[in-house]
Amino acid sequence: MTGTRQVRPDASTRTTLGKAADENFPVAPFFLPRAWRDDLMAVYGYARLVDDIGDGDLAPGGADARHLGLGPEEAEDRIALLDAFEADLRRVFDGTPRHPLLRALQPTVRRCGLTPEPFLGLIAANRQDQLVRRYETYDDLLAYCELSANPVGRLVLAITGTDTPERIRRSDEICTALQIVEHLQDVAEDLGNDRIYLPAEDLKRFHVTEDDLARPTAGASVRALIAFEAERARELLHAGTPLVGSVHGRLRLLLAGFAAGGLAALDAVAAAGFDVLPGPPRPTKPSLMRQAGAVLLQARREG
Numbered sequence: 285m286t287g288t289r290q291v292r293p294d295a296s297t298r299t300t301l302g303k304a305a306d307e308n309f310p311v312a313p314f315f316l317p318r319a320w321r322d323d324l325m326a327v328y329g330y331a332r333l334v335d336d337i338g339d340g341d342l343a344p345g346g347a348d349a350r351h352l353g354l355g356p357e358e359a360e361d362r363i364a365l366l367d368a369f370e371a372d373l374r375r376v377f378d379g380t381p382r383h384p385l386l387r388a389l390q391p392t393v394r395r396c397g398l399t400p401e402p403f404l405g406l407i408a409a410n411r412q413d414q415l416v417r418r419y420e421t422y423d424d425l426l427a428y429c430e431l432s433a434n435p436v437g438r439l440v441l442a443i444t445g446t447d448t449p450e451r452i453r454r455s456d457e458i459c460t461a462l463q464i465v466e467h468l469q470d471v472a473e474d475l476g477n478d479r480i481y482l483p484a485e486d487l488k489r490f491h492v493t494e495d496d497l498a499r500p501t502a503g504a505s506v507r508a509l510i511a512f513e514a515e516r517a518r519e520l521l522h523a524g525t526p527l528v529g530s531v532h533g534r535l536r537l538l539l540a541g542f543a544a545g546g547l548a549a550l551d552a553v554a555a556a557g558f559d560v561l562p563g564p565p566r567p568t569k570p571s572l573m574r575q576a577g578a579v580l581l582q583a584r585r586e587g
Contacts, residue, residue: 313541316534323392323443329385330373331406331436337365338410339477351383362414370407373400396443402435413479420484422516426460428481433463437542444535451531457524458539462546464517468510468553469564471497482513499561507558514550514558521546529583536583544576551575 312324333348335341340362342348349359352368359365375381376390377400392398409432419425437455441447467474467481474481475497487493490509497506521543528539548567556565 326389326392327439330389334406338413402438405431405435417479422483429460429463433459454524454527457520461517461520465546465549471560502559502561510558529586540576540579543579547575548572
């Protein structure tokens with residue numbers, strides 16, 4: 285098992301793991317126990333690679349496809365890559381996976397007793413991305429987040445041995461909110477990939493067209509729409525933050541960082557006047573620290 289953990293990362297794997305620094309929240313901060321950091325990075329590497337497959341954002345050269353046993357003609361076929369990745373994921377549980385990131389994940393799965401379901405949910409979300417480009421209702425979007433985001437929080441709780449039904453419910457609220465925040469930051473990028481994660485019913489309500497979303501800067505109607513969706517995400521984050529007060533020690537700091545990352549990103553969106561079209565508004569370190577302090581203060585009062 286130790287030998288499996290020490291798989292030497294190749295260039296594509298280092299590229300995937302390096303994206304952790306670009307997230308709105310800390311993935312595996314230094315103050316956590318080394319075992320937790322290793323496990324969280326293993327799960328992050330898996331989740332990041334699945335998203336990169338679904339977004340067509342793999343490292344150049346086709347190394348990931350080769351790891352999965354695919355030839356050059358299949359290296360650009362996202363469905364084929366996702367199918368091969370799912371097959372390799374199943375080897376994590378009953379054999380020896382081929383991809384280095386999955387070989388690195390295997391000790392975490394065994395030690396923490398993780399099940400295939402959350403990992404399969406992330407693959408299902410990225411398959412859905414290949415087929416579904418628009419979401420009619422907010423409930424439709426929430427169902428997508430159940431696959432694309434909520435499994436990550438459930439894995440964090442499982443790794444730390446703190447998963448209870450109530451904590452899972454709160455975690456789902458935070459993770460769904462984080463996914464919505466990311467969608468708000470990436471409206472222009474997503475549209476460039478022919479995807480819109482703003483519910484169609486809300487576009488109609490605010491009299492926003494797809495052409496409006498394609499402009500260099502947002503008009504008043506787009507800003508009003510983004511403000512509405514941002515408030516929804518903020519309410520979800522606040523609903524989920526009792527999760528932070530239900531745990532203790534360094535885990536409390538980690539979960540506070542997740543919630544604070546989403547809140548600070550929403551602060552950045554608001555500071556941009558809800559104009560997300562020129563590019564993703566990014567949270568500042570002072571805003572992140574301020575929000576983390578507020579979340580921890582609330583946790584102390586509730587705990």
